Amino acid sequence: MDTDQLIRTLAADNAQRAQPVGIIMALALMAATPVSTAMLLIGLGVRPDIWLAVRNPFFDLKFVVTSALAIPALIISLHLSRPEASLQGWSWLLIAPVVILVGGIAAEMMLPQRSPMLTRMVGHNSMLCVSAIPVLSLPLLTAALFGLRHGAPSRPAAAGAIAGLVSAGIAATLYAAHCTDDSPLFVATWYTLAASIVAGLGAVIGPKVLRY
Secondary structure (H helix, E strand, C coil), X not given: CCHHHHHHHHHHHHHCCCCCHHHHHHHHHHHHHHHHHHHHHHHCCCCCCHHHHCCCHHHHHHHHHHHHHHHHHHXXXXXXXXXXXXXXXXXXXXXXXXXXXXXXXXXXXXXXXXCCHHHHXXXXXXXXXXXXXXXXXXXXXXXXXXXXXXXXXXXHHHHHHHHHHHHHHHHHHHHCCCCCCCCHHHHHHHHHHHHHHHHHHHHHHHHHHCCC
């Protein structure tokens, strides 16, 4: 084999190498997000008073909380895509949304309240929240698992669960634009339950699709 042929062979081999998992997952999630957005807009729509709601810091806080779940979960899922990776030393990243919610609940408690705590926690659309977020998560969970399949997770159940949190975080961000319940107590209860459902689904599917 002469030098020119060797160079062409190496170049072809390099071109055929798999893209990094992060790029594949990012592209997959970017493709799935418009699908979930369309599902939201067609099925539920955006709350009619959204332009007034954005002036409410507790409405804005919902997006901060959901983003604080999705971003760390994405970082952890990329870590788990590597062989022999574990949650040890990484799970603390998931504390971020908890800390933000605790701060939001504390701030709400200091305000004069027109409704009891239980009423604010139950809200008006708790069952819709628990069902809508998992449904909106389905295209995103598919995309996240597709991205992880291009890695080599040695703990597929854990990787699937974290992929579920990624998709639930993005779906909850979308759903927050429809949700008329802005109390941090509501978010802490029902958004958390919905995210747990999606994480559980990911943990069940993970071992079936992420084995290598």
